[in-house]
Amino acid sequence: MLVGATFLHTVKSGIKTPKIHGVPAKVPVVSKEDKERVERLQQGLADGSLKQGQIDCPKCLHRCCVALIKDVEVDICPRCRSIWFDKNELSTYLLARKDVPGDIYHSRLSKYSCPHCIKPMREFCFINPHNLLVDKCEQCEGVFLEEGELDRAVRLNEKQQ
Numbered sequence: 258m259l260v261g262a263t264f265l266h267t268v269k270s271g272i273k274t275p276k277i278h279g280v281p282a283k284v285p286v287v288s289k290e291d292k293e294r295v296e297r298l299q300q301g302l303a304d305g306s307l308k309q310g311q312i313d314c315p316k317c318l319h320r321c322c323v324a325l326i327k328d329v330e331v332d333i334c335p336r337c338r339s340i341w342f343d344k345n346e347l348s349t350y351l352l353a354r355k356d357v358p359g360d361i362y363h364s365r366l367s368k369y370s371c372p373h374c375i376k377p378m379r380e381f382c383f384i385n386p387h388n389l390l391v392d393k394c395e396q397c398e399g400v401f402l403e404e405g406e407l408d409r410a411v412r413l414n415e416k417q418q
């Protein structure tokens with residue numbers, strides 16, 4: 258899903274020039290509907306009009322906002338742009354089989370705590386052996402992605418399929 262690949266990039270830099278890693282996309286990768294959605298989200302993050310969520314960002318402890326990306330309602334931090342996915346939300350977003358395919362491999366303790374369970378999460382390779390590390394709560398199985406990690410997860414997931 259190319260739309261997903263450019264999601265955070267477009268949130269950050271505006272929708273006029275869809276680019277992946279600075280390389281102009283050959284084809285328009287953002288549909289009109291998604292453009293409008295990203296514009297609304299960007300606007301909401303900027304002016305604080307997004308609905309406030311129930312959790313604090315595991316990274317900067319700012320209260321998250323609730324936002325719809327594609328058809329998945331996630332918690333996004335308006336300050337550091339991290340995103341929290343409840344169980345099964347990331348796989349729904351990625352159209353993947355599992356939230357974190359690499360979670361069967363070894364992990365280490367994360368420096369962040371789950372915003373629901375208030376327990377340290379664990380850090381896993383998103384897809385073995387790629388070096389994208391993501392935080393996942395072993396108890397509620399939510400996944401925490403810092404800014405830029407969703408784009409990388411989308412690309413790794415596409416390669417995998």
Ligand SMILES: [Zn+2]
Binds near residue numbers: 336338339
């Ligand atoms: Zn944050």
Ligand SMILES: [Zn+2]
Binds near residue numbers: 396
């Ligand atoms: Zn949890």
